[in-house]
Amino acid sequence: MPEPRLNLRLSEDVKNWLAARAAANDRSMTAEVNRILKAAQAAERSTGAAQ
16 A cells, blocks of 8 residues: 655745755655654654644
8 A cells, every 4th residue: 555645835945954954864855754753743742742
């Protein structure tokens, strides 16, 4: 089963930040977004509150 897709609009500055961060971490932008969101999810679970 294919993974779900999400179309996302970003401001140019956020897209550039994400691209630079992904390149610095030797990841695709998709992989970097997933890493950022998983970290946010873990932080939310540990505090028990939405960020």
